[in-house]
Amino acid sequence: MRKSTLTLITILSFALTSLPSFAGWQLDNKNSLLNFVSVKKGTVAENHHFSALEGSIDKSGKVSIKVDLTSVDTNIAIRDERMKTFVFETTEYTSAMFTTQLDKDLLSNLKVGKSDVKTVTGNLSFHGQNQEVTIEVNVSKINTKTLLVSTTKPFFIKADVYGVVAGINKLKELAALPSIDYVVPVNFSVTFRH
Numbered sequence: 001m002r003k004s005t006l007t008l009i010t011i012l013s014f015a016l017t018s019l020p021s022f023a024g025w026q027l028d029n030k031n032s033l034l035n036f037v038s039v040k041k042g043t044v045a046e047n048h049h050f051s052a053l054e055g056s057i058d059k060s061g062k063v064s065i066k067v068d069l070t071s072v073d074t075n076i077a078i079r080d081e082r083m084k085t086f087v088f089e090t091t092e093y094t095s096a097m098f099t100t101q102l103d104k105d106l107l108s109n110l111k112v113g114k115s116d117v118k119t120v121t122g123n124l125s126f127h128g129q130n131q132e133v134t135i136e137v138n139v140s141k142i143n144t145k146t147l148l149v150s151t152t153k154p155f156f157i158k159a160d161v162y163g164v165v166a167g168i169n170k171l172k173e174l175a176a177l178p179s180i181d182y183v184v185p186v187n188f189s190v191t192f193r194h
Helices: 002-025 077-087 104-109 165-174
Strands: 025-040 042-048 053-055 062-068 095-101 115-126 131-145 146-151 155-158 183-193
Touching: 053 183, 077 165, 104 131, 131 155
Parallel strands: none
Antiparallel strands: 025 042, 025 053, 025 183, 053 062, 062 095, 095 115, 115 131, 131 146, 146 183, 155 183
């Protein structure tokens, strides 16, 4: 009886100490950035970002990143509210979601201090639309518990594809602007913890 109890305790202890290796990677919002650029009047570019991200990479390499659209920050409060109301329509669409699949061996084979550039194709769910996007990312293993994934160059969101042209036109009208571009460059640098 004592031997079987000891064996059970040993198995449970092993399972519990091994759990983090199977738990995957969790996005560290505090050390992650998602930026986008708007261009108005043809030549005036402004940087904006979202302050609330969450996500994970599971043991099979599936990546999920959720963006809280209500966390948009353009450094101008009234513009933030107008973007939430007219462009993102956050009363109906509170978030955007990006999912993709990494090679499951990439993370286990990547050595600490090393990085690997990968082209990934995934699905972007935004404003009720699901579209395939292709992004080039640099995956770096900072240490055994920290992974940094960042774009090597911006990728582009087209307003007409996601049905937000009318919202952008409303912003243009409210701000009395001659133009706001319908193609938006996006880049990110996200940290995952194990």
